[in-house]
Each structure stands twice: as C-alpha cells, then as structure tokens.
Amino acid sequence: MKPFGYAAVQKATVSGRDMERELLERITSKLKSARIDDPSGTAKLHEALRLNRKIWLTFASDLASDKNPLPDEIKASIISIAAFVERNTFAATKSQTVIDCFVDINNAIMVGLTSPQESSV
Numbered sequence: 001m002k003p004f005g006y007a008a009v010q011k012a013t014v015s016g017r018d019m020e021r022e023l024l025e026r027i028t029s030k031l032k033s034a035r036i037d038d039p040s041g042t043a044k045l046h047e048a049l050r051l052n053r054k055i056w057l058t059f060a061s062d063l064a065s066d067k068n069p070l071p072d073e074i075k076a077s078i079i080s081i082a083a084f085v086e087r088n089t090f091a092a093t094k095s096q097t098v099i100d101c102f103v104d105i106n107n108a109i110m111v112g113l114t115s116p117q118e119s120s121v
Contacts, residue, residue, distance in 0.1 A: 020059075021113040027051045028106040036096050045093065052102055053089045056082040081105060 030048035034041055060082035062068055063075040070078075085102065092098040 017113045021110050023055055024106045024110050024113070027055055028103055028110070031099055031103050031106070034099070036094065036099065045099075049089050049092055049099075049102075052106070053085055056085040078109075081109075 027048065030044070031052060034045035034048040036045060038045075060079045063070065063079050063082075068075065085105070088098050088101075092102060
C-alpha cells in the first residue's frame with residue numbers, strides 16, 4: 001500500500017511545526033469555504049468547526065503537558081485561544097463573524113509557525 005510508505009516518509013521529513021501549520025491551513029480553508037448563509041452547506045460548516053475545535057483542544061492538551069518546552073507565557077496565551085475557540089464554536093454555527101474570527105486566529109498562528117523558531121525554544 002503506497003500511501004503508508006509516503007506517510008512514513010512525510011512523518012520522517014516534516015517537522016512538528018510544519019505539520020501543525022499544514023493542519024491549520026487545511027482547517028482554515030474549510031472554515032473559509034463554509035458559510036452560514038449557505039443552507040446546503042450546513043454539514044460542511046459543522047465539519048469545519050468540529051475540526052477547528054479538535055485541533056485547538058489538541059494544542060491545549062499538548063501545552064498543558066509538563067514535557068512541553070514552550071515558555072509558560074506562550075503556553076498560557078495559546079491555551080486561552082483554545083478556550084476561546086471552545087466557548088465560541090457553537091456560536092459560530094450562527095455567526096459568520098465568529099467564523100471569520102477563527103480564520104483570523106488560525107492565520108496568525110500559521111504565520112507564527114512559519115517564522116523561524118528562536119534558538120532558545
């Protein structure tokens with residue numbers, strides 16, 4: 001099965017930051033294309049919001065670990081964003097403004113994941 005071979009190579013060559021950025025790019029793309037004013041796209045919207053919530057809960061869980069090397073200030077900031085996403089995901093099903101806010105947040109994090117990592121982290 002070729003996909004498994006490709007996945008193994010990708011796992012070995014893609015950094016954690018790159019993988020996180022790629023996942024956020026995919027989810028953000030889904031959020032951008034899922035509009036609340038499109039009644040035929042309800043399932044698409046719910047799936048995009050579910051994936052967005054899931055990645056932010058995963059980030060928060062990882063950051064809560066004692067083994068995570070990021071500085072506490074950065075951990076706290078990202079966990080706060082995850083809490084915001086958690087609190088507002090249901091509201092996003094009825095508000096394009098909230099979806100747009102999620103897109104803006106994800107874009108900002110992707111920029112941070114793209115920029116060079118500090119040598120102390």
